Amino acid sequence: MKIKLSTLKEVPRILKIIEDAKTYLAAQNIDQWQNGYPNAAQIENDILNGESFVVINDENQIMATSMFSTNKEPTYKIIEGNWIINEDEIYGVIHRMAIKKEFRKFGLATLLFDEFHLQLVEKNIKSLKIDTHEDNLGMQSLIKKLGYTYCGIIYTNYGDKRLAFEKVIL
Numbered sequence: 001m002k003i004k005l006s007t008l009k010e011v012p013r014i015l016k017i018i019e020d021a022k023t024y025l026a027a028q029n030i031d032q033w034q035n036g037y038p039n040a041a042q043i044e045n046d047i048l049n050g051e052s053f054v055v056i057n058d059e060n061q062i063m064a065t066s067m068f069s070t071n072k073e074p075t076y077k078i079i080e081g082n083w084i085i086n087e088d089e090i091y092g093v094i095h096r097m098a099i100k101k102e103f104r105k106f107g108l109a110t111l112l113f114d115e116f117h118l119q120l121v122e123k124n125i126k127s128l129k130i131d132t133h134e135d136n137l138g139m140q141s142l143i144k145k146l147g148y149t150y151c152g153i154i155y156t157n158y159g160d161k162r163l164a165f166e167k168v169i170l
Contacts, residue, residue, distance in 0.1 A: 005047075005052065005053060011044060025133075051069040064109070066096060072091075080153040094116060117167075127167070
């Protein structure tokens with residue numbers, strides 16, 4: 001099992017995982033990713049920016065996907081609350097994390113977080129920020145378990161409320 005940058009030829013397989021995640025969220029009555037986001041254009045843009053990662057197994061099967069960047073997230077500029085690390089400093093951000101349904105509960109999300117934490121340490125970047133839907137208790141539980149602190153509320157560029165979390169990377 002390894003984590004690598006995604007390629008454009010992997011977009012259909014990544015989208016299948018995203019669609020499974022949309023179905024999973026809808027089944028839990030979570031109104032996250034139910035409005036056409038994320039879509040193929042977004043995933044392709046992530047890949048072209050070098051910000052799309054996949055976890056693959058020994059059979060080259062994609063098990064999970066995530067966007068990770070050290071570019072500032074525009075929607076994080078305004079928060080109802082306070083970030084731990086000043087918004088002017090460089091930070092990491094995670095979006096669009098999804099695990100293929102047959103690989104849920106295998107610790108792949110934690111594996112991705114660990115990899116992104118290491119990348120930040122290598123770049124001497126002190127903070128990783130993430131947001132999630134207020135009803136997405138699974139993601140909230142994971143990020144709290146991983147040592148993230150609730151910082152407040154942000155709004156997506158399409159106006160949806162999200163809970164914002166941050167972890168200071170030592």
